[in-house]
Amino acid sequence: MDTIDLMNYTILVAGITASLSGMLLMLSIRFFGHWYKSFFVTIFASILVYMTSKLAVHMSAGNPDMYYLTKATQYISLITVSLPSLMLAFLIINTNSKTHVKGNCFTRLAIVLWNIYVLLLSITQFVPVFYYFTSDNQLVITKYYYLMLLPLLIIMIIDIGGVIKRWKVLSRRHKIAFSVYCLAPLAASLLRVLYPNIYSIALGITIAGLYMFIFTLEDHVDKAMYTVKTNADQKASILALQMRPHFIYNTLTSIYYLCDEDTEKAKNTILAFTSYLRKNFTALSSEDTIPFEDELEHTKAYLEVEKTRFEDEIEIEYDIGVKDFKLPPLTLQPLAENAIKHGRKPNGEKLHIVIRTVKNDKHIEVSVENTGASFGEIKNDDPHIALNNMNDRLKLMCNGTLTVTSVPPTDSTVSDSRTIATITLPLQ
Numbered sequence: 001m002d003t004i005d006l007m008n009y010t011i012l013v014a015g016i017t018a019s020l021s022g023m024l025l026m027l028s029i030r031f032f033g034h035w036y037k038s039f040f041v042t043i044f045a046s047i048l049v050y051m052t053s054k055l056a057v058h059m060s061a062g063n064p065d066m067y068y069l070t071k072a073t074q075y076i077s078l079i080t081v082s083l084p085s086l087m088l089a090f091l092i093i094n095t096n097s098k099t100h101v102k103g104n105c106f107t108r109l110a111i112v113l114w115n116i117y118v119l120l121l122s123i124t125q126f127v128p129v130f131y132y133f134t135s136d137n138q139l140v141i142t143k144y145y146y147l148m149l150l151p152l153l154i155i156m157i158i159d160i161g162g163v164i165k166r167w168k169v170l171s172r173r174h175k176i177a178f179s180v181y182c183l184a185p186l187a188a189s190l191l192r193v194l195y196p197n198i199y200s201i202a203l204g205i206t207i208a209g210l211y212m213f214i215f216t217l218e219d220h221v222d223k224a225m226y227t228v229k230t231n232a233d234q235k236a237s238i239l240a241l242q243m244r245p246h247f248i249y250n251t252l253t254s255i256y257y258l259c260d261e262d263t264e265k266a267k268n269t270i271l272a273f274t275s276y277l278r279k280n281f282t283a284l285s286s287e288d289t290i291p292f293e294d295e296l297e298h299t300k301a302y303l304e305v306e307k308t309r310f311e312d313e314i315e316i317e318y319d320i321g322v323k324d325f326k327l328p329p330l331t332l333q334p335l336a337e338n339a340i341k342h343g344r345k346p347n348g349e350k351l352h353i354v355i356r357t358v359k360n361d362k363h364i365e366v367s368v369e370n371t372g373a374s375f376g377e378i379k380n381d382d383p384h385i386a387l388n389n390m391n392d393r394l395k396l397m398c399n400g401t402l403t404v405t406s407v408p409p410t411d412s413t414v415s416d417s418r419t420i421a422t423i424t425l426p427l428q
Contacts, residue, residue, distance in 0.1 A: 149189075
C-alpha cells in the first residue's frame with residue numbers, strides 16, 4: 001500500500017466514523033426541531049453512504065470479478081456526494097426565514113440542476129460519455145467528465161450566492177458555518193482537479209458537514225439556554241408580584257393604629273414599607289445580578305415591617321462578614337420571608353433569625369438561619385416551588401446553588417430545631 005492509498009483509506013474511514021457518530025448523536029438529541037433533525041440525519045446518512053460506497057469502489061477496483069459491484073457503488077457514491085450541496089439550498093432558506101422552502105425559486109433551481117446531474121450520471125451507465133470501466137475493472141474518466149459535474153458546480157455557486165444575499169440576516173455563527181459549508185467542498189473539488197488520485201472531495205464534505213453540525217448545535221444550545229433563562233426570569237417576576245395580600249393589608253392596618261399610638265414608629269414603618277415596595281418592583285426590571293448591599297437593604301426593609309407587626313416575637317441578627325459581591329435579585333429577601341412565615345410559632349414564642357455572609361478561598365456563602373419548623377415539616381409546598389425557581393436563577397445567572405438543611409436541637413433542654421438556607425456563590 002503506497003502513501004496515497006493509505007491517505008485515501010484514512011480519509012474514508014474517518015468520514016465513515018464521523019458521519020455515523022453525527023447521525024447517532026443527532027437522533028439522540030431531543031431539543032432540535034424536527035426540520036433540523038431531519039436535515040442533519042439526511043446529511044450524515046448521505047455522507048455515510050458516500051464514504052461506504054467509495055470505500056467499496058476503492059477496494060474492488062481492478063478485480064474483474066467485482067465489475068458490477070464497482071460500477072454500482074461508483075454510481076451510488078456520485079449520487080450521494082451531490083446531496084450536501086443540494087440540501088444546503090434548503091438550509092439557507094430555512095435559517096432565520098419565514099419563506100416556505102418548497103415554494104422558493106432558489107430551491108427549485110437547485111432541484112432542477114440536481115435532476116440534470118442525475119440524468120447525465122444515469123446516461124453514462126449505458127453510454128460511456130463521462131466515464132466507464134474497462135474489462136479489467138479499471139475506472140476511465142473521459143474528457144467530458146467535468147461537464148457532468150457542471151450542474152453541481154452551479155449549485156455550489158448558487159449556494160454561495162444565497163448566503164451572500166442573506167448575509168445581513170444571518171447570525172455571526174451562521175455566517176461562519178455557511179462559509180465553511182460552501183467553500184470546503186468547492187476547495188476540495190478544485191483540489192481534486194489538481195490531484196485526481198486523492199479523495200479530497202470526501203474530506204471536504206466531511207469537514208463541511210461536521211462544521212455545520214457543530215455550529216448549529218451550539219446555536220440551538222444557546223437558544224435552549226436562553227429559553228430556560230427567560231422562563232426562570234418570568235418565574236422570578238411572578239414571584240415578585242405575588243406579594244401576599246394579607247401581608248400588605250396587615251402592614252397598612254398596623255400603620256393605621258400606630259398613627260394614634262406611636263406617630264414616630266408609624267412614620268418609620270411607612271418608610272420601611274415604601275423601601276420594601278420600591279426594591280420589590282425594581283427587582284422586576286433587573287436582568288442581571290445586583291450588589292449584595294441592595295438585596296440586603298431590601299431584606300432589612302421587609303424585616304423592619306415584620307418587626308412592627310409582630311413586635312417582640314422576632315429577633316434579627318446580622319453577621320455580615322463580606323458585602324462586596326453580586327447575586328440575583330430576590331434571593332435573600334424571599335429566604336427571610338420563608339423564615340418568618342414558617343419559623344414563627346402561633347404561641348408567640350420568639351423567633352430568632354441570623355443573616356450571615358462568609359467568604360473563603362473558593363466561594364461566598366450567604367445564609368439565613370432561623371429557629372422553628374424545618375421545611376420537611378411544612379404541609380404547604382408553595383415555598384419549595386419558590387426556592388426551586390430561585391435555585392434555577394442562581395445556576396443560570398452566577399453558577400450558584402441554594403441548599404436548605406434542618407438542624408436538630410443541640411441538647412435536651414432546647415425543643416426547637418433550626419433551619420438554614422444557604423446560597424453558595426463561586427468566586428469570580
